[in-house]
Amino acid sequence: MSETYHVETIETVETPETFAFTAENRKRAEAVIAKYPAGRQRSAVMPLLDLAQRQAGWLSRDAMDCVAGMLGMPPIKVYEVATFYTMYNLKPVGRLHVQICTNISCWLRGAPEIVRAAKDVLGVAFGETTADGAATLSEVECLGACANAPVMQVNDDLYEDLTYDTAKAVLEALLKGEAPPFGSQTGRRGSCPCKGATTLKELAGEHAAAESAPAPKAKTAKSAKAGKETS
């Protein structure tokens, strides 16, 4: 039997521009660093990388070097962290970063349909960015919302309980610059079974509302407050 190989290469994107935190972000970064005791500043590497990514959209090598410099870390240790976590983008991404889970729960609930919807709307394959730079499509593993599968994440928001049509609608709205409501697209709440809740049928907020409606006893104000906090 002959040996066959697939070749692993590290893709690095060289950018001519240099990276520096904006004054506001620098203040935020310093606040994060201040959370850790002296000599342990490098614990702040992940929040700082996140901050850098939010500022520039992605992490260039220069951005990682900048974080390394701020924390007194060897640059390679920052590269290790940044390459380990898939949520750090080491390549430029579009304005919308569309991440679709194709792991088992979403797959069983119809992730391929969502992928088809995204490819239809955006016209690109996984790992590609649209020509106008509006959106990047990525295939990801679990997004942590299996109960509401299938799931798609666009930037910071999760869109759950998708179908081909709802996924298409969400993406089209996002491309137009609108802000469709995130969360479950079928209006399901609290990840209850698809045919409605079988237990804990009253939600905390509703319960408080129901209780306060028929002018009940003395503890109303307190429970209403508690309900607001938990809802």
Place this chain on the structure above:
Amino acid sequence: MNLGTRLYTWLRGEFVGEDTFGNRYYRDRKTARGNRERRWVMFNGEPEATKVPPEWHAWLHHTTDAPLEGARHAWQKVHRPNLSGTKYAYFPAGHDRRGGKRDKATGDYESWRPS
């Protein structure tokens, strides 16, 4: 060529064939029961075992019943006897008879020369 072999060939030998180099091959006319047939060659010129080409070599050593035949391939070279000791003998590149220019080997060094 040995006189005894000639005499034996004349008395007992059955001619089988001749190769392209003129070597003649013989076998026993009669073989005693239980014995293997004897096969031998009368060389054309100096007796030299490596003169036997492969198709006859196989027959001579009882590997095949008859000398090999069949199409010669384009890549098959004409048989040559062992050339050691002759002027056609092979010397590797780097041998003194081929200029003595050899690749770098262990123990080599560059000596310093005054400038």
Place this chain on the structure above:
Amino acid sequence: MPKLTIDGLEVEVPAGTSVLQAAEELGIEIPRFCYHPRLPVAANCRMCLVEIEKVPKPVASCAQPVGEGMVVKTNSPAALQARKNVMELLLINHPLDCPICDQGGECDLQDQAVAYGKDKGRYIEEKRAVTEKYLGPLIKTAMTRCIHCTRCVRFLTEIAGVPELGMVNRGEHAEITTYVERALTSELSGNIVDLCPVGALTSKPYAFTARPWELKKTESIDVLDAVGSNIRIDTRGNQVMRVLPRLHEDVNEEWLGDKSRAAIDGLAKRRLDTPYVRRDGQLRPATWAEAFAAIEAGLSGLKGAEIAAIAGDLADAESMFALKLLMQALGSPNLDCRQDGAALDPKVSASWRFNTGIAGIEQADALLIVGSNPRIEAPVLNARIRKRVLKGGFKVATVGVKTDLTYAAQHLGDGVEAFQAVVDGENPFFDVLKTAERPMIVLGMGALARADGARILGAARHLAEKAGLVKDGWNGFNVLHTAAARVGGLEIGFVPGKGGLDTRGILKAAAAGKVKAVWLLGADQLPTNPLDSAFVIYQGHHGDVGAQVADVILPGAAYTEKDGTYVNTEGRVQRAQRAVFPPGEAREDWKILRAASEVLGHVLPFDSLDALRDALAAAVPAFATPDAAAPGAWGDFGEAGALDAALGPLGSAVSNYYMTDPISRASPTMAACTLEIIEAGNARTGTHG
């Protein structure tokens, strides 16, 4: 002390010991790839799995601390099966290219696959291949072979202190890389080749030149710095193929500097392989007889005071001793082994030794480095200082040009004023030294080779006495040498005799015509202009600076080509052994001197190396006891007087780590290192500010 049972044998080990170490105590070997006793534990290869009773799953023994009453089975069916499975996983992506791999024959993975693996693979899917990485001129990579043990990453981060390697990406895509494709800047980077348990990191200069089973191994001593690292010279035929470190806990542990490891290709370049005699202003090849006749003619009629001898940095003790006896017989008091003019006091042995000892650094609690950059002067010793720094409670300060020593050090100043301030007690670091229990000072050649070196030495002695660096059971006064021959020469007394001249004096007198003949024993670090008019005999192995000015060249042997004794900076007497023969007409140096003495009519009193060593041991008792290092006797040394700030900042005696002696200057590999590490580094800092 917990007591535990391993394979039915009871053992009691200190708490905190790992199961693997406890098993080693019993002589039970557990296979491993990522575990290395001198590196932090990573536990990522999973090869050392063992079964522990009452633990449901196999346990990685390298990371499992022992517990009271533990019952460990290292070769139960479950443990063996676990290892077989781990081995199968490791081999999934490992290419089966052992026949073309340089590690073949000395590969941990190969050996352990035979010992613990399955007899056939079941994996038929696609393997992964990884692109090669560029790690500089010394390390060749074949990253497809990597099993991600991270020994190299941990070595560079922890021991070398140059964290440039890392593991990026994760899982199936994990790779060891510098990420930025740049040569490693560590002087100890070659050690990751030894540490790599597979053939992912191999030696670039040695690539595809030899197989381990073809090599003859000779245990010897390194002479390219003054640490005296223990080495193993691997040779094939008459060529040194590679040099590897050998374990010596008190000297180099198991590390070796890159120069000592890779400069050996210089041994095959620019070699002096025949005697030369200058005729009509031209050096012409000659026979030994002609060369000796020329020496006899050159020295005839000269008075003793008109002859001088200077020993170089690579000279062995035997040849220096022989040359000293020859010079004495010729009546010359002008000898010196300090070709850089370092102001070491030849009378007090404590003044030139690294008295604390290299292993002693680990006991110290404060350190002042003056005029030295141990990182490039003695990388292995610097790793020892770093090891001490990492343990904590160790204050380090430097006086001299600020450099990155791979550990945090307080920089007190560039020049002698800063040193004077410490000596006078004006700098707070004086109090650090004074209050420390075991304080140290390291004095480098960058300070001692200056014109005011003797006064710096005196000031350092003053500081040592005032701050309590020298007390019962502790001598914190250290001199860090850069030349392997230096301490040996001082021990022998290869220094000016009564009324004799030192190196500076000899050069001045030669320029003035008062010294008419100079014997250079491998001395190449000299300004040679003053020697133009003198009759120069150069005895050495490389055509370097000294050979250019010589009138007679006597081809000698390099350190791999002779049995020699070297004394390291601690005063440790160590024996180097001959691994190959000198090239051409070259001969061992003591033999050349013995032959010359006969021609000159002053026959030296020994005919064999043993007789020479007996004579040497009789003259200097220290040479009778190899591998012993003791602090020197304290005494009065150095000169009093103001230090000369006008001489500029205190630098290091070594400017380019990769080129310090005739061998490394002749080495193409070292030239590549200079180009790709030092010059590339300069260019980077130049453009990046």
